Amino acid sequence: MSYFLVFLGILGVFAGLILLIIGLIKKKKMKGGLVLGISIVAFIIGFIMVPTNSTESTDKSKEKEKVETAVKPKEEAPEDKTTREKKETEEKALTEQKAKEEAEAKVKAEEEARLKAEQAASVAVTWQNKVKEIATMNGTSTEKYDAVMLYAKDYPSTEDEIKEFEKYIITEYKSKNYVADINNAEYMLSNIFRANVINRFYGEVQSPINNFAFDFYQNTKYTYRGVDTLDSSAVRSNERQMDKALKQMGK
Known part of the structure; x- marks a missing residue:
């Protein structure tokens, strides 16, 4: 114009x-x-x-040039591109590793929760009920013994329970009731269970109570199954060992 x-x-x-x-x-x-x-x-x-x-x-030309410069991506140098791609790869690997660890942790937590639930369920059924169930089932004394031993193998005992078992078998031995009625399956299997759980609790530790429980278990097991008689040399020998262990414990 x-x-x-x-x-x-x-x-x-x-x-x-x-x-x-x-x-x-x-x-x-x-x-x-x-x-x-x-x-x-x-x-x-x-x-x-x-x-x-x-x-x-x-002014308009300069403004347009500025806008075009801002919009136009800056050309990336080869070394910068390599560094960026390496960083992106590392970040991706870290993200995948984190996701994997979280998934594994979730699976582990679920498995632990399942095992705890199973343990709680097994404890809910008392060992007395289980032994009674085994004692009344059809089968020989050896078959019943094997069933009790299988149950005792995975029984989750506590320290307080072990102390209770120890006191009980000592009392039964000193009163000479422990082999007085070898035909009473429930009673004999209960004593076998208690003594074996004590031994499993202490393992290979050589202590008076562990030795006492082992000899008590041996006499109860063999007399119940009919392998030894009450006056057999093996039973008498084990009783002498139990007397020795009681003396060591001051019982």
């Missing part, structure tokens, strides 16, 4: 000058002066607007 006004201003100046000269020659009043004045004004306005428009255009 500004250039157009400048162009019109120049044409107007020439036209105004021509009309002014013709008017002077012919001595007629013509509008050359008016045209000349308007043209000069238009020329001046257009000339002033040219730098302004040019500046605005330059």
Whole structure:
């Protein structure tokens, strides 16, 4: 627009000058002066607007260049790309490892919860009920003995319970009741169970109570199954060992 006004201003100046000269020659009043004045004004306005428009255009170009620079992604150097890809790979591996560990921890927690629930359920059924169930089942004394031993193998005893078992078998031995009724399956199997659980609790530890429980278990087991008689040398020998253990315990 500004250039157009400048162009019109120049044409107007020439036209105004021509009309002014013709008017002077012919001595007629013509509008050359008016045209000349308007043209000069238009020329001046257009000339002033040219730098302004040019500046605005330059500013717009610079702004556009800035926007394009901001939008256009910076070209990545090969070494930077390698570093970035390596970092991304490591982060991905760490994420996968973390997810794997969390999954394994969840499975482990679920398995532990299941085992605890099973243990709680097994303890809920008292050992007395289990031994009674075995004692009343059809089968030989050896079969019943084997069933009790299998149950005792995984029985989750406590320290307080062990102390109770120890006190009981010592009392039964000293009263000589422990082999008084070898045909009473429930009683004999209960004593076998108690003595064996005590031995399993102490393991290979050589102590008076552990030795006493072992000899008590031997006599109870073999007399119940009919392997030894009450007056056999093996039974008497084990009783002498039990007496020795009681003396060591001050019982």
